[in-house]
Amino acid sequence: MNSTRPASEDLSNAEWFKSSASSGTGGCLEVAFLPDGRIGLRDNEDLDNPPFVVTRHVWECFLHGAKGGEFDTP
Known part of the structure; x- marks a missing residue:
């Protein structure tokens, strides 16, 4: 298995977290x-790109x- 790669599976139901330092x-x-x-891992401003x-x-x-x-x- 590759150690890093764009996700090939659907992760839309995953529970995503972000740092409290990024609030607002x-x-x-x-x-x-x-x-x-x-x-x-994903950028919350670019959800069209697959997560890594x-x-x-x-x-x-x-x-x-x-x-x-x-x-x-x-």
């Missing part, structure tokens, strides 16, 4: 924890980097 603003990344352990689906390992690596400041702008 557009352009939010939404996350869905799928029953098979994968993670769905990543493995739990990829998600955990991303979170580790984000929490460690690897993606902070200079």
Whole structure:
């Protein structure tokens, strides 16, 4: 299985979450924890594009980097 790919299945019934820091603003990344352990990611302003689906390992690596400041702008 690919670690990241656009979703080929219908995820319209998935339960999507976004950060409380994005309340009232557009352009939010939404996350869905799928029953098979994968993670769905989508842009809430562009729902016509399919979500990306990543493995739990990829998600955990991303979170580790984000929490460690690897993606902070200079």
